[in-house]
Amino acid sequence: xxxxxxxxxxxxxxxxxxxxxxxxxxxxxxxxxxxxxxxxxxxxxxxxxxxxxxxxxxxxxxxxxxxxxxxxxxxxxxxxxxxxxxxxxxxxxxxxxxxxxxxxxxxxxxxxxxxxxxxxxxxxxxxxxxxxxxxxxxxxxxxxxxxxxxxxxxxxxxxxxxxxxxxxxxxxxxxxxxxxxxxxxxxxxxxxxxxxxxxxxxxxxxxxxxxxxxxxxx
Amino acid sequence: xxxxxxxxxxxxxxxxxxxxxxxxxxxxxxxxxxxxxxxxxxxxxxxxxxxxxxxxxxxxxxxxxxxxxxxxxxxxxxxxxxxxxxxxxxxxxxxxxxxxxxx
Numbered sequence: 317x318x319x320x321x322x323x324x325x326x327x328x329x330x331x332x333x334x335x336x337x338x339x340x341x342x343x344x345x346x347x348x349x350x351x352x353x354x355x356x357x358x359x360x361x362x363x364x365x366x367x368x369x370x371x372x373x374x375x376x377x378x379x380x381x382x383x384x385x386x387x388x389x390x391x392x393x394x395x396x397x398x399x400x401x402x403x404x405x406x407x408x409x410x411x412x413x414x415x416x417x418x419x420x421x422x423x424x425x426x427x428x429x430x431x432x433x434x435x436x437x438x439x440x441x442x443x444x445x446x447x448x449x450x451x452x453x454x455x456x457x458x459x460x461x462x463x464x465x466x467x468x469x470x471x472x473x474x475x476x477x478x479x480x481x482x483x484x485x486x487x488x489x490x491x492x493x494x495x496x497x498x499x500x501x502x503x504x505x506x507x508x509x510x511x512x513x514x515x516x517x518x519x520x521x522x523x524x525x526x527x528x529x530x531x532x533x534x
Numbered sequence: 535x536x537x538x539x540x541x542x543x544x545x546x547x548x549x550x551x552x553x554x555x556x557x558x559x560x561x562x563x564x565x566x567x568x569x570x571x572x573x574x575x576x577x578x579x580x581x582x583x584x585x586x587x588x589x590x591x592x593x594x595x596x597x598x599x600x601x602x603x604x605x606x607x608x609x610x611x612x613x614x615x616x617x618x619x620x621x622x623x624x625x626x627x628x629x630x631x632x633x634x635x636x637x
Contacts, residue, residue, distance in 0.1 A: 332623055352538045363546035373541050375593075383540040390545040394552055396580065401556025403576040408561045415561035416554035428581055435574030474630030477605030480588035481626030484606060487581040488613045496578040503579035507586045508597070516595030523583030530571035 326444015329429045333445070336478045337452035338459075340367055344374070345460015351378045354461050361457040365450060366423065369393040372516055392517035399524035400427045407437035421446040425479070428486045495529065502526035601637070605630030 341361065348357035351374060360370055369390035376386040400422050408418045418439060426445035430437045491497045503523035510519035565573060589606045592598030608629035612622040 332620060356538050356542060360542045360545075364542065364549055366549055369545060369549065372595075373545060377538060377541065383537040383544070386537070386541040387544045387548065390541070391548045391552070394545075394549045397549070397552045398555060399576050399580065401553055402560065403556070403573045405556045405559065405561040406563065406565055406570075406573070408557045410561075412558045412561070415557035419553040419557035419561075420550060422553050424584060428577065428584075431577045433577075435570055472631065472634065474601070474605055474627035474632075474634065476588075477602045477609075477626040477630035478623045480585050480602065480606050481609035481623045482619075483581050483584040483588065484609050485613055485619055485622050487578060487585060490578045490581060496575060499575045500578040500582035504582040504586045507583040508590070511587070511591065511595070511597050516591075520580065520583045520587050523579050524576055526579040526582075527572050527575035530573075530575045531568060 321443065322438075322440040323444040323447070325438070326426070326430070326441040326446075327448055328444075329441050330426065330445030330448030332478070332482070333425055333449050334452045336475045337367075337449045338456040339473075339475050341453045341456020341458075342460040343456075344370055345457040345462075347371075347378075347460075348374050348457075349461040349463075357461050358454070358457050361454050364390070365453065366390075366394050366397075367453065368517075389516065392515055395517055396424075396521045396524070397422050399521065399527070400424075403427075403435075404430070404437045404439075404442070406435075407439055418443075423449060425449060425482065428483060431486070431490065433490050433492070499526045499529050502529065601630045601633035604633040 344361065344367065345357055348360070348370075352360070364370055372393045373386040373390035376389050401419050404419070404422065404427060405415070408415045410418070421439075421442050423446055426442050426449065427437075429445050430439065430442040432438060487500060491500045503526040506523045506526060507519040510522055514522070560569075564570070585606070589602050590597045590599060605626040609622050609626040612625045617625070
C-alpha cells in the first residue's frame with residue numbers, strides 16, 4: 317500500500333458533487349431553520365455531517381417527535397457506514413486511534429469514489445472528496461438557514477438525479493464480473509423489497525448482506 | 535430546544551462510533567481470504583442499493599416513481615455509450631429537469 321496521500325485526486329473526483337451537495341445543504345438549512353433555529357442546523361451539519369441522517373432526524377423533530385426517536389432515525393440511516401467501514405478498513409493504516417479518525421471521512425460518495433474495484437480503497441481520494449462535500453454541505457446549510465431559498469428547490473434542476481446517476485456509474489466500474497453483478501442485483505432487490513415496509517435506513521444497510529455471496533466457493 | 539441539542543450531540547457521537555468500528559476492528563492489515571471476498575463485494579451491494587434508494591425514495595422513505603427514473607435511465611444509456619462521468623451525471627440532471635418541466 318502506498319503511503320503517500322494524494323488529496324488533489326480526491327478534490328478532482330469530488331468536484332462534481334460540490335453543487336448538488338451545496339443545494340442539498342441549502343434545502344436542509346431552509347427546512348431546519350423553523351424547527352431548530354439558526355445555530356443548531358449549522359452545528360448539526362458540522363458535527364453530524366450526514367445528509368440522509370440529518371433529514372431523517374429533522375423530519376421526526378418537525379413532527380413533534382422526541383429526541384430518542386429522532387436519534388434512532390438518524391442512527392439507523394447512518395448504520396450503512398458500518399459495512400462501509402469494514403470494507404475500507406484494510407486500506408486505512410496507522411494505530412487504532414488514527415484509523416478511527418480516518419474512518420470519519422466515510423460518506424457515501426467519497427467511499428464509493430475511493431473504491432478501486434478490487435476490494436482496496438484510495439484514502440487520498442476519500443479525504444479529498446469528503447473535504448469538497450463537507451465544504452458544500454456546511455456552506456449550503458449556512459446559506460439555507462440565513463434564508464437563501466434561491467437554491468431551495470434543487471429538484472427543479474434535476475440535481476436530485478445526480479447522486480443515483482453517479483452511484484450507477486461507479487456500479488458499472490465495480491460490477492465487472494459475474495459474481496459482482498449477482499451481488500448488485502440481489503442488493504438492489506433487497507432494497508426495493510424493504511423500502512415500502514422497513515424504517516428508512518434499513519433497506520440500504522440490509523443490501524450489504526448480499527455481499528455474503530462472497531462466502532461461497534468460486 | 536433541548537430535544538434538538540440532545541439529538542445533535544447523540545447523533546454526532548453515534549455516527550463517529552459507527553464510522554470508527556470497522557477501521558478499529560480490522561484496519562491496516564490484510565483480512566483473511568474469506569473475509570476479503572465478502573469485503574470486495576460490499577461495494578457493488580451498497581452501490582446498487584444506493585442507486586435504487588436515491589432513484590425512487592419518497593419523502594417518508596417509501597417508494598415514489600418520478601422524473602428521477604428518466605434521469606437514471608439517461609445515465610445508464612450514457613454509460614453504455616461510454617461517455618465520461620461528468621456527461622453521465624450532467625445528462626441525468628438534464629433529463630430529469632426536462633421531464634419535470636414538461637409534465
